[in-house]
Amino acid sequence: MIIKKRSAQLNFLGQAALKKRLDIGHFRFNEVENNYFRSKAGVSGEDFVDQQLARYEHPETHFIIHDLHLKASSFFQIDNLFVTQSYALIIEVKNIKHTVELMQNPHYMKQTNPEGKVVIMDSPEEQLDKNIIWLRDWMLRRNWFLPVEGVIVFTNSDSHIIPNNCKYDIVRPRYLTKKIRKMTTSREVLSQEELMKLGEEFLLNHREYEHKALHAKYNLNSADIITGVECPVCFEIGMKWSKRKWICSNDHSSKNAHLQTLDDYFFIFGPEINNTFRRFFHIKSKDVVKRMLKKMNLVEVGKGRWRRYRKLLSK
Ligand SMILES: [Zn+2]
Structure with a gap:
């Protein structure tokens, strides 16, 4: 058993x-x-x-x-x-x-x-x-x-x-x-x-093991990391958000490709994301970001410019 x-x-x-x-x-x-x-x-x-x-x-x-x-x-x-x-x-x-x-x-x-x-x-x-x-x-x-x-x-x-x-x-x-x-x-x-x-x-x-964020392990900073949403079909990184879906240069589209990208982000930078979201996901509109974050099952921490979104710990 x-x-x-x-x-x-x-x-x-x-x-x-x-x-x-x-x-x-x-x-x-x-x-x-x-x-x-x-x-x-x-x-x-x-x-x-x-x-x-x-x-x-x-x-x-x-x-x-x-x-x-x-x-x-x-x-x-x-x-x-x-x-x-x-x-x-x-x-x-x-x-x-x-x-x-x-x-x-x-x-x-x-x-x-x-x-x-x-x-x-x-x-x-x-x-x-x-x-x-x-x-x-x-x-x-x-x-x-x-x-x-x-x-x-x-x-x-x-x-x-x-x-x-x-x-x-x-x-x-x-x-x-x-x-x-x-x-x-x-x-x-x-x-x-x-x-x-x-x-x-x-x-x-048992204590859930806290995985050390990989950027710290390898001594990397954010400029070292390739940003953008990954296409789930051809794996090209840098999809564009348009009309409520992600589109890659090969014309593949996806409604939730950003979820995998968010996982990537958490693995690399640790379990929180703040205003770096727009830069990492290549989204200009603050409103789009706000709506997306709301739907992603994250915990809101802090207020105003200190606001961050934290990953829920899973068992
Ligand atoms: Zn593609």
């Missing part, structure tokens, strides 16, 4: 919004594009694991939580948590191609492509170490004495993994459920009722 679904797609959607609004010649473009592809691979890797977990009929009472964001000594985020009456299992998912070597002392992950190019990345082993400690601390503080374990899943079949001395099991997605089956023990630490209570406590303490 999945008691909380995934929101990790947000990262991917944000990178996609920024990538299409940055000029190909911009000095940050390559970095943004690389992160875009990395987040895209992340999303499809997690999808793979979700399918495996959903397909398998777990014999034990359990729950699954995705993207759990809790506070122990500091905030920590767990992408996949599988909890039974006997243990909690943190599932760390990686979707990486080519030869991947897990290094210890110090921890890092080394990817080598067929041409010999090496890329260094954060170690999933170290990530698991930290998350296990934080989750254990978090539970102990609330008098839950459930063992916490970890497993690393490499989803890309075009990869050769060298684990070295990695202390966690490394599996392919289709063996994840086998690994879970092997962990099944008769020693139940929690009753079924307690397990459900723990699940509720996780959800109650």
Whole structure:
């Protein structure tokens, strides 16, 4: 049973919004594009694991939580948590191609492509170490004495993994459920009722992750970003508002193309928009802007020239 679904797609959607609004010649473009592809691979890797977990009929009472964001000594985020009456299992998912070597002392992950190019990345082993400690601390503080374990899943079949001395099991997605089956023990630490209570406590303490606005992350200012409404058909940016609809230079029209553009804006500049709206959406008329903003399900904050429109937080 999945008691909380995934929101990790947000990262991917944000990178996609920024990538299409940055000029190909911009000095940050390559970095943004690389992160875009990395987040895209992340999303499809997690999808793979979700399918495996959903397909398998777990014999034990359990729950699954995705993207759990809790506070122990500091905030920590767990992408996949599988909890039974006997243990909690943190599932760390990686979707990486080519030869991947897990290094210890110090921890890092080394990817080598067929041409010999090496890329260094954060170690999933170290990530698991930290998350296990934080989750254990978090539970102990609330008098839950459930063992916490970890497993690393490499989803890309075009990869050769060298684990070295990695202390966690490394599996392919289709063996994840086998690994879970092997962990099944008769020693139940929690009753079924307690397990459900723990699940509720996780959800109650979950803090929605505040995505940092991308302009801050990449140190960009508004002049770096391509403005204008994107055509939903040909993806040209810079549609014109005329007679209550958007029209692109290829004559495609749309009544609500500005909604996607507003999402792009929020990803790049954070969850508020003010009088920058007219410039970003290429609209001259204040009245048109006013009418549009009213219809967009935003919260009005402040008065007069300080008025801003804030995005509603969604669960
Ligand atoms: Zn078009």
